[in-house]
Amino acid sequence: MDDPFLDARFRITRPGFTLDAAFDAPGAGITALFGPSGSGKTTLLRCIAGLEREAEGTLEVAGELWQDSRTSRFLASHRRPIGYVFQEANLFPHRSVAGNLRYGAQRVQASGAGPGRDEVVALLGLGPFMDRRPHQLSGGQRQRVALGRALLTAPRLLLLDEPLAALDRASRAGILPYLERLRDELAIPALYVSHNMAEVTRLADRLVLLEEGAVVGSGPLAEMATRLDLPLARDAEAEAVVEAVVVDHDPAYGLTYLAFPGGRLAVADRDLAACSRIRVGVHARDVSLALDPPGRTSILNVIPATVTGLEPGDAGGVVVRLDASGTPLLARITAKSRDLLGLEPGTAVYAQIKSVALAEG
Numbered sequence: 001m002d003d004p005f006l007d008a009r010f011r012i013t014r015p016g017f018t019l020d021a022a023f024d025a026p027g028a029g030i031t032a033l034f035g036p037s038g039s040g041k042t043t044l045l046r047c048i049a050g051l052e053r054e055a056e057g058t059l060e061v062a063g064e065l066w067q068d069s070r071t072s073r074f075l076a077s078h079r080r081p082i083g084y085v086f087q088e089a090n091l092f093p094h095r096s097v098a099g100n101l102r103y104g105a106q107r108v109q110a111s112g113a114g115p116g117r118d119e120v121v122a123l124l125g126l127g128p129f130m131d132r133r134p135h136q137l138s139g140g141q142r143q144r145v146a147l148g149r150a151l152l153t154a155p156r157l158l159l160l161d162e163p164l165a166a167l168d169r170a171s172r173a174g175i176l177p178y179l180e181r182l183r184d185e186l187a188i189p190a191l192y193v194s195h196n197m198a199e200v201t202r203l204a205d206r207l208v209l210l211e212e213g214a215v216v217g218s219g220p221l222a223e224m225a226t227r228l229d230l231p232l233a234r235d236a237e238a239e240a241v242v243e244a245v246v247v248d249h250d251p252a253y254g255l256t257y258l259a260f261p262g263g264r265l266a267v268a269d270r271d272l273a274a275c276s277r278i279r280v281g282v283h284a285r286d287v288s289l290a291l292d293p294p295g296r297t298s299i300l301n302v303i304p305a306t307v308t309g310l311e312p313g314d315a316g317g318v319v320v321r322l323d324a325s326g327t328p329l330l331a332r333i334t335a336k337s338r339d340l341l342g343l344e345p346g347t348a349v350y351a352q353i354k355s356v357a358l359a360e361g
Contacts, residue, residue: 010057029205042193050077083150089142104152114154140171158190262324279359284330301353
């Protein structure tokens with residue numbers, strides 16, 4: 001990564017918990033702060049927002065020093081050009097959607113420049129709800145309004161603290177496309193706190209992994225998900241994240257074909273426009289390995305790859321990291337299979353992928 005847009009280094013000690021974390025993030029896309037409950041994700045986000053006054057450390061954003069405990073530099077929270085969206089929408093109940101959005105626009109700093117009201121309304125599909133009060137909206141609609149209000153403050157940085165955690169599955173599915181549009185269409189970097197890997201897989205460009213108050217790894221999502229020295233790759237639900245392009249449909253067999261640098265994948269037919277870019281998840285448990293090209297087989301997805309690493313997994317298994325022309329994949333196999341195939345770094349194999357799922361959160 002080039003010079004980072006954000007450089008954060010914080011330490012804060014509380015009874016039974018210490019946050020001692022450092023990471024940086026680029027000036028575009030979504031960086032996810034990911035980890036189990038109690039790992040320090042929200043505390044770290046609050047430090048960045050200036051809501052943890054006692055935190056020691058430094059924060060630099062776009063070359064501006066917002067905080068430095070060594071020199072007592074501390075930019076107050078209300079002076080930090082951020083948009084903050086919490087788990088609950090926290091809308092003003094007595095104001096309409098239009099009134100809540102106006103409140104956001106009134107908080108723009110004199111030098112602020114951001115998306116206009118009409119653009120935000122269109123991006124988040126708020127047009128039909130402008131005269132409604134919050135109690136007349138669904139949970140997902142309220143969160144879209146909260147996002148719109150935050151965007152209208154002209155933030156240089158958007159902070160999203162588990163914004164989907166309080167929503168049911170249908171509401172989460174309804175709001176995810178809007179978050180993708182914000183990521184793809186607005187030049188506002190975002191930090192996204194979550195403990196839901198499906199959300200992270202769909203939305204994030206980079207991942208900061210926290211455990212017990214410390215950053216244990218940080219980098220591009222596809223790399224972080226498959227690093228054998230991190231717990232994600234050894235988890236029972238471990239999966240690789242693949243960026244692909246829609247290249248063809250086969251209505252006769254109900255299949256959609258995707259291309260990525262390592263080859264071609266078939267998924268259950270979806271209404272996806274040709275040439276559109278999507279993400280797919282390939283679970284390690286759904287990948288088997290062969291030394292020779294498979295003959296007649298029911299498995300449609302067979303990808304040439306090279307073994308780049310092996311790590312003991314749970315229940316006596318082995319996690320194998322693969323390189324498919326620059327795209328990392330994972331396979332979970334038995335120790336016996338590893339020995340029978342003689343797998344070691346550099347071994348050429350064929351990855352047989354039983355199932356490929358679109359990243360849907």
